Amino acid sequence: RSRGQANQARFFVLVATATRYYHFTGGPTFTELFAAYRTTPGFVELTGDIASSEMRFLRLKEDGRARMFVWSTAQGVYSGRLQFGQEDENVIADYRLTAYPDDESSAMRHPVAVAPTELHILLVFRDRVVAVNQLSDEVVFEQRFSQAVATGLMQGICIDDAAGDVWLFSDRSILRVLIREEDRDMWRLHLRRSEFESALAYCKNETQRDVVLTAHADAMLKGKNFDAAAIKYAQTQRSLEEVALLFMNQGQRDALMVYLEQKLMKIPAGAKSQLTVLCTWLTEMYLDKLNEADAKPPSAARDAQIAAIREEWRNFLVDNRDYLDRSTTFDLITSHGRVDEMLFYAGLVGDNQRILAHCVQHGEWEHALKILESQDDEDLFYVYSPILMANRPYDTVKVWLVRAAALNPRRLIPAMLRYNHAMNPATVKENQVIRFLQYSILKHRCSDPAVHNYLLTLYAKDKDEQSLLRFLQNPNIPRCVDLEYALRVCTECGLLRVCVYIYSQMQMFEEAVDLSLTLKDLDLARENADMPEDDESLRKKLWLRIARFVIEEKNDIREAIDVMRKSEILRIEDILPYFPDFVVIDAFKDEICESLKVYNDQINDLKQNMDEATESAKRIRQEIKEIRNRYHYVPGNRKCDITGEPLLSREFYLFPCQHAFHQDALVKEMMVHLPASERSKLERTMSDIKKLEAAGGNEEGAPVNIVTQLEKLRAEVDDVVAKECVLCGNVMVQSIDRPFIEDSEKEEVLSWQI
Numbered sequence: 001r002s003r004g005q006a007n008q009a010r011f012f013v014l015v016a017t018a019t020r021y022y023h024f025t026g027g028p029t030f031t032e033l034f035a036a037y038r039t040t041p042g043f044v045e046l047t048g049d050i051a052s053s054e055m056r057f058l059r060l061k062e063d064g065r066a067r068m069f070v071w072s073t074a075q076g077v078y079s080g081r082l083q084f085g086q087e088d089e090n091v092i093a094d095y096r097l098t099a100y101p102d103d104e105s106s107a108m109r110h111p112v113a114v115a116p117t118e119l120h121i122l123l124v125f126r127d128r129v130v131a132v133n134q135l136s137d138e139v140v141f142e143q144r145f146s147q148a149v150a151t152g153l154m155q156g157i158c159i160d161d162a163a164g165d166v167w168l169f170s171d172r173s174i175l176r177v178l179i180r181e182e183d184r185d186m187w188r189l190h191l192r193r194s195e196f197e198s199a200l201a202y203c204k205n206e207t208q209r210d211v212v213l214t215a216h217a218d219a220m221l222k223g224k225n226f227d228a229a230a231i232k233y234a235q236t237q238r239s240l241e242e243v244a245l246l247f248m249n250q251g252q253r254d255a256l257m258v259y260l261e262q263k264l265m266k267i268p269a270g271a272k273s274q275l276t277v278l279c280t281w282l283t284e285m286y287l288d289k290l291n292e293a294d295a296k297p298p299s300a301a302r303d304a305q306i307a308a309i310r311e312e313w314r315n316f317l318v319d320n321r322d323y324l325d326r327s328t329t330f331d332l333i334t335s336h337g338r339v340d341e342m343l344f345y346a347g348l349v350g351d352n353q354r355i356l357a358h359c360v361q362h363g364e365w366e367h368a369l370k371i372l373e374s375q376d377d378e379d380l381f382y383v384y385s386p387i388l389m390a391n392r393p394y395d396t397v398k399v400w401l402v403r404a405a406a407l408n409p410r411r412l413i414p415a416m417l418r419y420n421h422a423m424n425p426a427t428v429k430e431n432q433v434i435r436f437l438q439y440s441i442l443k444h445r446c447s448d449p450a451v452h453n454y455l456l457t458l459y460a461k462d463k464d465e466q467s468l469l470r471f472l473q474n475p476n477i478p479r480c481v482d483l484e485y486a487l488r489v490c491t492e493c494g495l496l497r498v499c500v501y502i503y504s505q506m507q508m509f510e511e512a513v514d515l516s517l518t519l520k521d522l523d524l525a526r527e528n529a530d531m532p533e534d535d536e537s538l539r540k541k542l543w544l545r546i547a548r549f550v551i552e553e554k555n556d557i558r559e560a561i562d563v564m565r566k567s568e569i570l571r572i573e574d575i576l577p578y579f580p581d582f583v584v585i586d587a588f589k590d591e592i593c594e595s596l597k598v599y600n601d602q603i604n605d606l607k608q609n610m611d612e613a614t615e616s617a618k619r620i621r622q623e624i625k626e627i628r629n630r631y632h633y634v635p636g637n638r639k640c641d642i643t644g645e646p647l648l649s650r651e652f653y654l655f656p657c658q659h660a661f662h663q664d665a666l667v668k669e670m671m672v673h674l675p676a677s678e679r680s681k682l683e684r685t686m687s688d689i690k691k692l693e694a695a696g697g698n699e700e701g702a703p704v705n706i707v708t709q710l711e712k713l714r715a716e717v718d719d720v721v722a723k724e725c726v727l728c729g730n731v732m733v734q735s736i737d738r739p740f741i742e743d744s745e746k747e748e749v750l751s752w753q754i
Contacts, residue, residue, distance in 0.1 A: 048074020
């Protein structure tokens, strides 16, 4: 049953007899179906004498619909495939008649039952069951049953369409037929019939697939279908050399290229050597194809062919550039004279140096600058900038400015030396080297002395004194110029005002003032005279030079007096020696009076200072006298803060913080905290004290020199050990990083181990 036009139900009915089967197609009801065949029903007739005949169907598990039928007749098994959903009446297709197998040992020629499976037809005889392949009509299985055993005579066969089980039944028993690997040899049958796709569908392993694919490829090669054969050969295990020779012997280079490209896709990425060999071979073939196409007479078809080959090859390079050896590939392209292809491959692999060399060699300056601007390799800038600067300085500097953050201006100085101003556009007047150096220093804070010195040199050669001064005086520019070099260059170029500034930066204020006076620029001289703020004597000397210049060179007393007033350091008596012998005093009478008043004030200040010093001396003497009488009470039971022994038992120190220590204990404690040099000195001093005490230095009537020396040594000890309290002074603070266990106490620690 199926759905036809207008979604109406249509039926297909098969009715079989021993010699005929009738087929009916129609609907939507059975009455209408059979009414159409009332006079001329359609049938197929196979004459002959057969004891029993039956028709069986093979049904799909998915929907239970019949897919195939078999009909046992006197002449053989008639079978066909059912095609539902067709608009015409032809539902049966691929019908065929399969003869019964011959068996001389059996008297029964016709089966008692038949049944179809996916790929075979089961024939059930009384004493045996036979499986015949539907495709080749060959007997692939035969099982005989002895009548002496309990199986009995076979009566028929039954197929469980839902479970897919096959059952045989006799007059005594029921047998189950197990179908395993039914399609095991189907690939061979299809292969013998040259049905390659069907054979592939039944292949179980790679060996079978390789046999089928190889046979298919050989058939295509024999049929001159070379490109398809190349694709198939690439899927086989046949050696590359063997297949390549097949195509080369037949002159099929294009097919060989197809084969190599297909093999290339199947080689694993780890097989670098194989990938490189194949890619290099294909590159050689593409170049040969391009050269052959170029050799043809010019035409539109030729140009289209070259464009197609070039596009195909470039796509190949894009996909496989990682597997090509650069040096070998460039040698191949160069040997074929393919300049455009060489430039394309160089751009693809990032060999911009080769592209730049080509552009420079052929004077393609704009292209070279465009390539250079996109580069991350700074070394290319340093290599090719000199020749670009000589031919396209303005555009070269534009590229420099774009990449200024990554460039080292110092390494571009050789290119700057090749600068040719005449090669700039007519509208560009600015020096392009100065433009770039200014940008590098101001924008990117370049601090290379060579760069600063070169910019200064360019300013000096251009006699641009104002720009040079702005450059040197700019507070936002780091001071990197070599001042001695700058002074020499500016002197040679006659930029004296710049020299004055350089002298002042070199702290050579006398030369700066002298050169300013040479320029007769009193304002500049005054500015430099005030610069040494910490050296009053030098300032006075410089202002005297200015005043002397005014008096001797300009002979202007009034201006000299004005210089003295502006200096705030000169007095009338300083410049009087430079006045002419015969000069009217009225011109500077007020200044003389002012000077005398200042001297009088100074005398009064000195007198007041002397009185304050005398009073201070009196207070100091009084404090010294009071210190001598300072004392502190020590209880009789007071103990040493180090040893814990009674304090009054021997000599001790008492500090203002109320800590008290025996002298020997304090000396021993301080030894730990003193540096090695002071510790050695203290040990020697203590040893000398003991020697003098042993010599009677503490006894009455001891020699004066011994007593004096002993007191001196004790004073030295006091200066070391009694300058501050060992418990609350700086000594204790500085000992915070000392370990609790000294190296000398390691043996004591080990003695406590269990």
